[in-house]
Amino acid sequence: MRLLPLSMVRPGMKLGKKIYNEEGLVLLGEEVELTQTLINRLGKHGVDFLYIADPRTDDIIVPDVLSDGTRLRAISEIRTSFRKLMDDSMKRKSAGFVQMGRAFRDVMNLIIDDLSGHKDAMIMLSNMSVMDDYLFQHSLNVCIYSTMLGMAHGYNREELMTLGLGSLLHDIGKTQIPIDLLRKNAKLTDDEFSCIKKHAEYGFYLLKDEPNIPLLAAHCAFQHHERLNGSGYPRGIEGTAIHDYARWIGLVDSYDAMTTHRVYRKAMLPHQAMEIIFAGTETLYDKSKIELFRDKIAIYPIGLTVTLNTGESGIVVGLNKLIPHRPIVRLLTNQDGQEIQALQDVDLSKKLSLMIIGVNDIVPA
Structure with missing residues (x-):
């Protein structure tokens, strides 16, 4: 494909x-x-x-890390719970939200079970969905990415549960922001941006007293926009004052926002987003977390058309987990743009003179 x-x-x-x-x-x-x-x-x-x-x-298969059943259950719970909170606008009934907490724990158990079967999988583009609200798909994406990184980091199941719930619900406070503001496709005014930023605090207060939601998950909602150098919000805390889970989620949240379609801009490809992430090393995000993320992200996803420095082009057909920026490429056209009849797979980790210089037939000037 x-x-x-x-x-x-x-x-x-x-x-x-x-x-x-x-x-x-x-x-x-x-x-x-x-x-x-x-x-x-x-x-x-x-x-x-x-x-x-x-x-x-046609011999290349890109597996889904979540089963259809788990994906359906997760999106259903996110939609139902978030929309209820949007309708109730902070006037929720405690008993109803306790039930939501139990439902989200059940969803996280399914997600952890599914991802455990794909521990070594690379994180691929996951916005192949038609959604009426960016918030729902984004919440699931960040949860998948964060949980996969947590597994690679070595967290145990209970730690993965807390990290997963924190990532799944990190943006729940946006249910208290006017929907027209969330969907605005023009530059926000200072007052509008101040309103948007309140979602971190709203999320904390929605989650902090729920018996089925760990307090750390509430802190993930509170802190996921804080940054190492204190430039984040809502409190401008820095360094280790930001919980480790929130630092993971902040990194993944930024990446998914860049690689997912927004009302005001097109999605970036992974290698473009990673360049921006790397620019924030040790100022916005932990170097060690970026490095693990780099090792788990498919910078050039399977199926992507790439152009090499030789002028040849082809499709990424395999990934090198230890060197994700040097994938296996099936050459399709030669340097003159003519189709190659005898298809050849070239492992860029072994052909160090070959480099990717463009994607999707676009070569930077």
């Missing part, structure tokens, strides 16, 4: 990977032939990339 930006998808192409709807159900399955109408609808719903079936890479 081949990973393409929606701008390069053409009618007649067939999906290589499922698209999920806003409820977590499969909207479009593999091998569905795309029409211009479908392509336009996916674009309107914030899908920036699609996996497309390609006979030259």
Whole structure:
């Protein structure tokens, strides 16, 4: 399969990977032939990339780290609980929220079980969903990424439960922010940004007294926008005053926000987002956390079209876990742009003279 930006998808192409709807159900399955109408609808719903079936890479399978059942349950709980809080606007009934806490613990058990079967998997682009609200998919993405990193870091199951709940609910305070402000597609005024920033405090107060939600999970909501150098909010705390879980979530939250479609900009590719993350080393984010994240992220995801310094181009067909920036590439065209008849897989970790200089047929000037 081949990973393409929606701008390069053409009618007649067939999906290589499922698209999920806003409820977590499969909207479009593999091998569905795309029409211009479908392509336009996916674009309107914030899908920036699609996996497309390609006979030259039909032996490449990109596994889903979550089962359809777990994904459906997670999105359903997030939607139901967050929308209830939006409707109630801080006037929730305690008993109802206790029930939400139990439901989220059940969801986290499913997520941990699923991810345990993919401990060595690299983190891939995960915005292949049509969502009516960025908040829901973002919450699940951050949870998946944070839990996978927690496993790689060596946390035990109870620690993963707390980290997972903190990441799944890190943005729950946004349920108390006016929806029009969250969806604004223009630059925020200073007053509007001040209002948005209050979601960290709202999240803490929503979670801190719930018996089925660990207090540390509430602190994750409170602290996930704090930064090492004290430049974050809401309190401007720095260094080790920020809990380790919140520092993980802050890193992942930033990355997912950059690689997911927003109303005011298109999604970035992983290597672009990682450049920005690395620029914040030891000022915004811990160096050790960035390094582990770098080792777990698929900087060049499977299926991505890349151009090499030789002028040849191909598709990423495999990842080198120890050197994620040097994947295995199946060459498709030569330096003259002609198709290569005898396909060849080149391991860039062994061919050090070869370098990726462009993606999706775009080479920087």
